[in-house]
Amino acid sequence: MLLDVRNLTVTLKTDNTEVNAIDKMSLSMRDGTIHGLVGESGSGKSLFARALTATLSEKWQVKADRMFWRGQDLLKLSAEQRDQIIHQDIAMIFQEPGHCLDPTATIGEQLSEVVPESECKGSFWQRRSLRTEYIHQLLKRVGIKRYQQCFKSYPHELSEGLCQKVMIAMAISRNPKLLVADEPTDAMESTTKIQILRLLHKLNERKDMSVLLITHDLDAVTQFADDITILYSGQSVESASTKDLIRRPFHPYTEVLFNTVPRLGDNLTPKSRLQALPGSTPPLQHLPIGCRLGPRCLRAQKECVVTPKSTKYKGHVFSCHYPINIE
């Protein structure tokens, strides 16, 4: 088990109120897989990534029953030890990669910051060329063909897709165990999107690097991810392997979510309504108690004001009082 998080709660503290933006969420990830974390916007996906990498500001409070990283509880370590592990093993890429690169430095300069010292051993006049060579290798590895030109460019001279590739190059320079990709293909053209996702897939296969793919793009997730965890309003809804989840969802939300994507061959009558849940995701100030899907759920009953316990059944982990597809 690479990552095992149980009952993670992230609390936003303002002057007089406390809101659990993530409420008792659980996620476990196997070694060397691509794990999709899916949810609507505002469901706490990015927050989870930032809680994991400990980059939240002081307003946020993180608590969990356990947060095991390769058998070590991250929350029990001191801040320095924890930072060290995170910096060594976990890398992260973001949405809007163009904003994540220093606009006044060239790509080469920024990449050379992250080249590990071990890669450029040698006398100091050799170091520079070694470093450049290493960066060229990195750029080649992420599929940038004109790497020499890219090396000298400023971020604004590159396309979003190229910027994301550079970010990935930066992320893999340290050979991390896990790459957290926070909506890496948001607001990108579909061809570029597929390029990036294929690249992540390839890196996962060849370098044995696990990827936590955070996205709201169901197509991408079902195509590339091995396992999926679905998040609704800060609560984990269901998680299972991709095949199982599509074939037989247990949680009503999962079913609705997959049905919102119209598919070819579904025999939709023309101009019929697309499926969707009534209402909208609740804002942080007005979270319902118990199961947060409650007010919108078609199967909700009296019991749903109590937070359901997560149940394990046939390889699925889900939290619902009235699951579907179970006899």
Place this chain on the structure above:
Amino acid sequence: MLVYLIKRVNLLVTTLFLLSLMSFSLGHLFPGDSVINFTGQQSLTYEEYAQLRQDLALDESYFMQYVVYLERVFAGDFGLSFSSQSEVLRDFMRVFPASAELSFYALLVTCLIGIPLGLWAGIKRNTLVDKVIFSISAIANSIPIFWLGLLFILLFSLNLAWLPISGRLNLLYDIPYETGILLVDIALSDFDNKWPIYHDALRHLILPTLTLATLPTTLLIGMMRSNVISVMNSQYIKAARTKGLSLYQIIRRHVLRNALLPIIPQFGLLFNTLMTSTMITEIIFSWPGIGHWLLEAIYQRDYPVIQASLLLVSSFMIFINVLSDVCHTMVNPLVRKEING
């Protein structure tokens, strides 16, 4: 890039043109006879007067007069000063180094204090350090400079008697005028023991420099602080932190450059403040510079001097403005993008 440069030069030329037009019209706007206002010659016989009037083309159209005026300006002829009856340009060149020297030291102090403090406050945002720096700079920003000068004199010269009240140097030392920049002149002079002279000159420099530097320093701290804060909040700094760079590395590699770059075009503004303050500071500390010279000229209605100094000082300011703008474009890749794209 070339188009941009041409645009800037075009701006410079037009601005200078308008300025010269303004300065030219002053010759007519000032009370009194325009022949005398333009040339500064006061004791003229009738024939000389008629001759000058013809030379200046004063009987012809304003356009011709302006052309003649421009010719004179390019030849460096700004007429004579009413009070000293010497050439205005020569007087100007004589007092300019003193002002330039004072401004330069003040600018140095401004940068040395303003940039580190602004950086510090910006990084430690909303902590005690930030609040202290910010409050002090806000308070210093509101002190009228002429009162500040008087306070300094009252405190350090009169009550504590640490520093001299006014002037550039003790009258005991007679330094010959070479470049007009005092510290250089001392080095060039043939006194045997120069250290006491340097010591004295520096003692005279402290109060005016501090007075002059206060306002620009507070402005610079403010600019630097807000730039640093906005850079620290940007996505790429957050990304850099997840890359595992230490705070020091982030500041040195990313924050400093990104916060300093937008300040370059603001240097024009900083210089503007400095120039205004210089005039007042020179009056308070009897510093023989441009401000002092200009004020004397106004008290004595010395119109050629006023006219010339407006043109010269403003041209200088415009030049600095355009220069800082061009420099900014040269070094900031983001602006280059806007121009090229």
Place this chain on the structure above:
Amino acid sequence: MASPDIYNEATHPGPYMLAWNKFKSDHVSWISFCIVLFFVAMALFAPLITPYHPLAQHPQDVLLPPSWSSAGDVRFILGTDDLGRDVFSRLVYGCQITFGLSLLTALAAMLVGTALGALAGMSKGIRASVFNHLLDTILSIPSLLLAIVIVAILGPGLPNTIWAIFLVLIPLFVHRTRQAIQTELKKEYVTAARLDGANNWQILFRSIFPNIVESIILQYTLAVSAAMLDIAALGFLGLGAQQGSPEWGAMLVASIDLIYRASWLTTLPGITMFLCLLSVNAVGHGLRNALKQRSE
């Protein structure tokens, strides 16, 4: 039918209310706003507050120190100057001149400058470029130097100083307004309004003005403090208010000769002016913060 969003019971204050609440919640800005109001009251009711006429001389009580010093006199709370004039009365009347006139001058400059700026901002092509160059020229000249030149043409004296400062302040407002309009014009809501068929006037008054009012008010606070500094500086340089007038700068320059014997003549006007400037600047700063937070 009941409102569909049952969760949102809280009312949402309008943008101006929001900025005002933000401004009030910041103690420093709120206190300085009160101080500014206090100064305004002083300027308005100067004759009622002051015990003496600012120019009335008391030959028996020359150079009395402030009343808290042992040599002071309660009749003259802040002491007297070398002609036996009451410093307190002079400071209050000085408030009328330096502060009151700055408020009015800046207001006049704001009205003229904003109108010109709106014209400049909405115009395009040759007209705009001529205007830009003219503006750049004027803005490149240090404001005090420009004021000095105008005073040199018009001759010294307080009325001429006010004219000069009025003329100097206008370009600042023009610049600010023009820039604000140009930024707004690039935004999409203006394009949307234009696509709806709004003409230039409608766009200017309905769409743009409500969005730039704050930045103009902000510029006003800056202009007030600049005007105060310039009036006092010109008075200090002997080009503005005449010697003997209770203008703060003129009072300061008169005190230089007496700086050995009567330091309170230097410190008191200075402190008053400093306090006034500080509160005006703090109000401006608070306003800027409130607006910035609103836009976030």
